[in-house]
Amino acid sequence: MRGFRSGFRLQLSFFRNYPDSLIPLLTAPLFTVVFTMVLRHGGRGDLSGYAMIAPFYMSLWWFAIFNGGWVIQTERWEGTIEYLVAAPVGFVSVIVGRISTMLLAGAVAFGEVWVFGRYVLRTNVTIHHPYVFTASLVLTLIAMTTTSLFMANLFVLSRTAVTFSNSASYPVYLLGGILVPIALLPGWLQPATNIVFLSWSSKLLRGSLSAGPIQGAAFDLSMIALLAVVALGLATAFMSRILRHARSSGELALR
């Protein structure tokens, strides 16, 4: 628990001291403007709720990769990882603590787009299904966090981490149906959307904003939860292996 708290607080001070960390909070309002403009100019102002939800996911994804995913690798570059391993507090708990700040960052990102959309752009949105909405939101934040943890480990093992970080954004937005529902994607892409938890999440959030009944909410929620658990399982499997290998090969620190 100690390690978790220390890591959590450390990451919060990174948010304050590295301007990069907060890029999504600056770009999200701009994206909201772009999407809203397109929808309103195209005569579908009634879909402006979509324009608010998409930037939230874009922020989440950014946090997951750049704040969470790179945590272990940056410790290696900074040269702090050996000290971390040698400290009494568990290495894993510190990393988990650092990445868990995503929950907070994601919540702030959501608050921001909501306030901006509702009160600045005066978008007409009502949450017709508050329980589903809240449940989806919470599960999404959790899933994003466990996915980020998985990525933190993946980036240590994979040589294509940099390429992935720069390239994964829009493909994931597409497969996640964050703005345009996945039904509008070509048929051959549909299966891939199932393993991207964003697709289940965006379906639920959009559904909660419309007046009609929501179909299959329980199933969709459990899919998000399942994918969150899968990410967590993979992360756990990798993390101890990485640590053991690093200690025995002497490749903890990167030169």
Added chain:
Amino acid sequence: MMSSLRVMRYSVLSGAYDYTSIYTWKSWLGGWLVRVMSQVTFFALIGRLLGANQQIWFLLVGNAIMIAAMEGVFALNMVSWERSTGTLPLIAASPTSPVLVLASHGVYLVVDGTVSALGALFLLGPVFGLPLPWPRVLLIIPLTILIAASAYSLGTFLGGVVLGFRGLNSVVVNVGIVALMALCGVNVPLDAYPGPIAWVSRFLPITHGLIAVRDVLAGDLGAAGLQALAEAGVATGWLVLCVLTFGRFVQRGRRNGSLEFAT
């Protein structure tokens, strides 16, 4: 003059070489190009939500060309990169104008941006049924290069601006790109903006060039020519601004010591 050209040539080549160390053919195609195509598709599909083909095509063209501009803005990173490798003070102290060196170092961005943008346009256009009338569609190629170069001038100028501030270049790049997406008629036509904003857009890269591209596709080559000239004017303007102010930015960086540190 000759030595300046030599410096520029070397700078261009070294920038291109560095680029190959970031991307291989496989990672460029499988990573970068996939991202580019996804980005354009992401926006184009909004048109499907809206219903008409015209909407889809408008968004498709706008966002494909935007890719070239996006890479142009990456020029900002060139400047910061020089600072982090410690070569900026050396360039600033050398007899050749620093703007020349920095500007040439990132030329590969203009090339890459153009190739990516046109790749997206010509690969996705047919998928969405966008009419690409031959042969006038070839005019889009020089227009795209112009737009990329125009954004590149802006990027280099911004690179100078952030010289005095540590750790800000990533922020400015990202915010800058999305701001251009929002302001330059990429996703909605210029007349959709309130008056004052439309005026600001006219002085930003992309705006005129993009209208020119749309005019070419629509067959109005005369109007396209005028817009291309306007874009060239905007590009020149930012370049001149860059040359005029860069020295001062470097001075400021020298004064507050920020030239030395890595970002």
Added chain:
Amino acid sequence: MSPRPQAVTVIDLVRTFQPRKQPAVQALDGVRLDVDEGEVHGLLGPNGAGKTTLVKILTTVLLPTSGRAEILGHDVVHDAKAVRPLIGIVFGGERGLYTRLTARQNLEYWASLYRLPGAQIKARAAALLERVGLAEKADVKVETFSRGMKQRLHLARGLVAGAKVLFLDEPTTGMDPIASREFRTLISEIRAEGATILLATHDMVEAEVLCDRVTLIDHGRILATESPRSLGRLVSRFQRVDVEGADRELLDRVAALPGVESIVESDDGHRINVDGDEHVPVVLKVIVEAGVVDVRTSRPSLEEVYVGLIGDRGLEV
């Protein structure tokens, strides 16, 4: 009653590295070492000798290929969890600190990782920053620190949890002579507080001044473990009397004294090699009575020992 465990025990430690597509590197080749509690023990050797590898294994950061090591009775491989709260680490260098955080923020974070109670963390960090001379820069971002300042912050971090065994790896690299001297004073204070210190270095003066015993290591093997003074005996068993301004007649008289092995001309006078401490007083008496006052006795310096045993490699690493 069982004897108290040694602070550090190393038995037949072997560590091989297998870099990709390169031949294997034998960093440690059967190292045996004992460090007593409260001792300041130097690890002296050139770059690549294996000092850092040994320190990393002892601090549980690296696993050995074979052999055993214990810190205060706890095995570093199987009982790493028990070892970690007991040790402090100072690897030094440019990296290892969060550069965009302040000195204070860095230190408080590490203090929390060493399970210091929340109430104590701020006070301990402030006290340590004061102690290493960084109090004025406590709230300045580390990225602006000079090399020497970073070294001091590394040292503060090593001390943050009141470690029983402190590992220092080249701690004064990059420090100016005054800072180095202050650092040495600090080490003496820490030692006086009862800590055991293992100091890996290639600075002779530091080793000579600070260490109770010095272990010479090269190519992953221990060459010798002695006190700095007696290390000198490995190179020359003679006591030396250096004299300036002695004339021929005096020197001939001295040469005839019992125990005088030889007289050699040196840069600024003569060196008299005396075989055995017991003969030195007589030699000194003769010289002083002749009116010559420029007299010094010495043993071979650590540097001579080092060069003599490890050899002169020039710039080769």
